[in-house]
Amino acid sequence: MKVLNFGSLNLDYVYDVDHFVREGETISSADMNVFCGGKGLNQSVALAKAGVKVYHAGAVGSADGAMLLEALSNVGADISYIKRYDMSSGHAIIQKNRAGNNCILLYGGANQNIGIDFIKEVLKDFDKGDILLLxxxxxxxxxxxxxxxxxxxxxxxxxSPINEKIFECDLEKVEYLILNEIEAADILGASDTGEDELIEKLTKIPGNEDSVDFGREGLCICGQDSEDKTGNIQD
Incomplete structure (x- = not known):
């Protein structure tokens, strides 16, 4: 069994500021740091550190992607399915204020340049029983x-993030959905639904099991073929 993560790769530019920039305002930042991020990269790093052999497929910019490739290589993730394009890598501009709050501007960059032919080229090396993480x-x-x-x-x-692209997907083909309470409600169109009713609705989606994070209330694993299992996760 092989694990393929077809996921995002982002550079996070974090600026320490006194306050968030207002319309028409120019301010100076006290410090700036660059970090590797993106949901895809974070998941591949976590899997690799847990001892899983993970293959990461995705895209970076030819001029600014080296740091992202190095971050994956350093933890043992396979980067042979990552393409370089003559464009910017995905990145986020993050303002962090004195209170530790932030506001984020995200640019998809090379992450949004994943084409049909590339997808087919990658998936031909994987087969029944392999895991596809998205x-x-x-x-x-x-x-x-x-x-x-x-x-x-x-x-x-x-x-995540929940947007129109999710509703174009056939979620019945997804074996496991991993989401939080807000994302679950958005997918079901049930923003005012309580936890118990939300779980009941999720179990009616054919073909998958769901892991729903209810924050301090715990984690629920639910599906048509499994019992509900809810418990608090301790640090």
Whole structure:
């Protein structure tokens, strides 16, 4: 069994500021740091550190992607399925104020340049029983799901951020959904629904099991073929 993470790769530019920039205002930052991020990269790093052999597929910019590739290589993730494009890598401009709060401007960059031919090229090396890990930060997500499903892969999706692209996907082809309470309510169109009713609605989605993070209330694993299991996660 192989694990393929078709996921985002972002550079996070973090600026320490006294306050968030207002309309028409120019301010100076006290400090600036660059970090590797993106939901995809973070998941691959976590898997690799846990001892899982993970193959990361995605895209970076040819001029600014070296740091992202190095971050994955350093933890043992396979980067042979990452393409370089003559454009900027995905990145985030993050203002962090004195209180530790932040505001974020996100640019998809190379993450949004994942094409059909590239997807087919990657997936031909994976087969039935392999795991396909996805997030909603790369282009052609619905096609990746369809192609992975055709190959008999076990599909795991973190559908964040929730937007129109998620509703273009056939979620019945997803074996495991990993989401929080707000994302679950958004997918179901049930923003005013309580926890118990939300869990009941999720179990009616054919073909998948769901992991729902209710914050301090605990984690629920629910699905048509499993019992609900809820418990608090201790640090």
């Amino acid at each position: 997030q909603n930060e790369v282009s052609n997500l619905s096609f990746i799901i369809d192609e992975g499903y055709k190959r008999g892969m076990s599909i795991v999706l973190n559908p």
